[in-house]
Amino acid sequence: AIQLTQSPxxxxxxxxxxxxxxxxxxxxxxxxxxxxxxKPGQPPKLxxxxxxxxxxxxxxxxxxxxxxxxxxxxxxxxLPEDLATYYCQQFNSYPRTFGQGTRVENK
Amino acid sequence: xxxxxxxGGGLVKPGESLRLSCAASGFTFSSYYMNWVRQAPGKGLEWxxxxxxxxxxxxxxxxxxxxxxISRDNAKSSLYLQMNSLRAxxxxxxxxxxxxxxxxxxGLGTLVTVSS
Numbered sequence: 517a518i519q520l521t522q523s524p525x526x527x528x529x530x531x532x533x534x535x536x537x538x539x540x541x542x543x544x545x546x547x548x549x550x551x552x553x554x555k556p557g558q559p560p561k562l563x564x565x566x567x568x569x570x571x572x573x574x575x576x577x578x579x580x581x582x583x584x585x586x587x588x589x590x591x592x593x594x595l596p597e598d599l600a601t602y603y604c605q606q607f608n609s610y611p612r613t614f615g616q617g618t619r620v621e622n623k
Numbered sequence: 624x625x626x627x628x629x630x631g632g633g634l635v636k637p638g639e640s641l642r643l644s645c646a647a648s649g650f651t652f653s654s655y656y657m658n659w660v661r662q663a664p665g666k667g668l669e670w671x672x673x674x675x676x677x678x679x680x681x682x683x684x685x686x687x688x689x690x691x692x693i694s695r696d697n698a699k700s701s702l703y704l705q706m707n708s709l710r711a712x713x714x715x716x717x718x719x720x721x722x723x724x725x726x727x728x729x730g731l732g733t734l735v736t737v738s739s
Contacts, residue, residue, distance in 0.1 A: 517685075550725045552668075559718055559732055560668065565725035603668055607724040610682045612658075612670040 518542050518606050522615035528623040535591040537618045539604035544584045548608035551580055551589045554617075555600045563602075564589065596622070625649040625728045627719045632733030639709055643733060645702040645719030652700035656723035659693060659704050661715035662732075671717070672704065687713075709737045 519542040529535050539549065547567035552560035562571045564580035567587055577592045591598055599622055604615040631643040643659070659671040672683045672693040681693055692705040702719055716732040 548724070552726070554668075559729035560726075561729070562725055562727050565727075571725075571727070605668075605670075605726065610673070611684050612673070612726075614668040614670065617667045 517611050518545065518609060518613050520604055520606060520613055520615040522602075522604060522618050524618060525616065526619040526621060528621050529594050530623045531594055531596060533594045533623075535594050535598075535620060537589045537602055537604075537620075539582075539587040539589070539615050541585045541587075541606055545606045545608035547583045548606055549580075549582070549587050550605045550607065551578075552603045552605065553598075553600045554603065560603060591620075594620070625721070627721065627728060627730035629717060629719045629730045629733035632717065632735045634736045634738065635709055636739050637710055637737055639737075640705070640707045641709060641735060643704040643706065643717055643719075643735070645730060647700045647702065647719075647721070650721070650728075652695075653697035655721045657693075657695060657702045658720040658722065658726060659702075660718045660720050660726065660729075661713075661735075662718070663712075663715045666715075669715075673723075674702070675723075706735070709735075711737050713737050 521540045549567045551564040554560040568580045579590045581588050601617045601619045626648045628646045658673045674693045690708045694703045714737050718732045719730040720726045721728045
């Protein structure tokens with residue numbers, strides 16, 4: 517199974533900050549990567565697919581980049597509603613696998 | 624509006640069985656691959672299983688292979704997960720999720736607790 521490692525596991529940021537989360541895969545997956553946001557008590561929500569495509573309805577302050585084994589999720593100008601846990605997920609092969617999550621907290 | 628509504632969760636003892644259901648609406652269910660994804664309390668996400676549109680292609684996580692069976696009824700727009708020989712480590716919220724590549728729509732989940 518392809519392993520995904522996110523860093524950092526958690527971070528503290530202030531409103532207005534630019535936040536960057538990375539996801540590294542154990543083998544190359546082209547651009548077959550998605551990012552999800554999960555708030556407490558809610559299911560995950562798809563933000564980014566194909567590494568850099570913004571899901572419909574997601575604010576453009578979210579962006580994704582990368583290919584191969586190294587990927588990045590960036591939140592430009594963090595808002596209070598962005599405080600959540602973020603997961604990357606590969607869809608290059610089965611079993612589908614997720615990163616361990618990155619918790620974004622208020623500084 | 625896409626809706627996925629899970630049901631069937633509950634408290635069971637180790638070794639017992641449970642069948643989860645997911646009722647889909649708001650989209651052409653028969654055209655979508657479907658998945659089950661679970662999340663143990665306070666933990667991350669774990670993909671459990673997928674089923675293709677016709678049910679011809681199925682796969683499972685190693686952690687549930689041989690114990691869980693996924694199925695679907697396109698006429699009823701419903702997805703199922705038969706869970707046998709349940710273990711404490713199967714305790715989780717189970718989400719019904721649409722998508723073959725990206726997982727684009729998620730239900731609210733149903734909690735399965737395995738405890739003696």
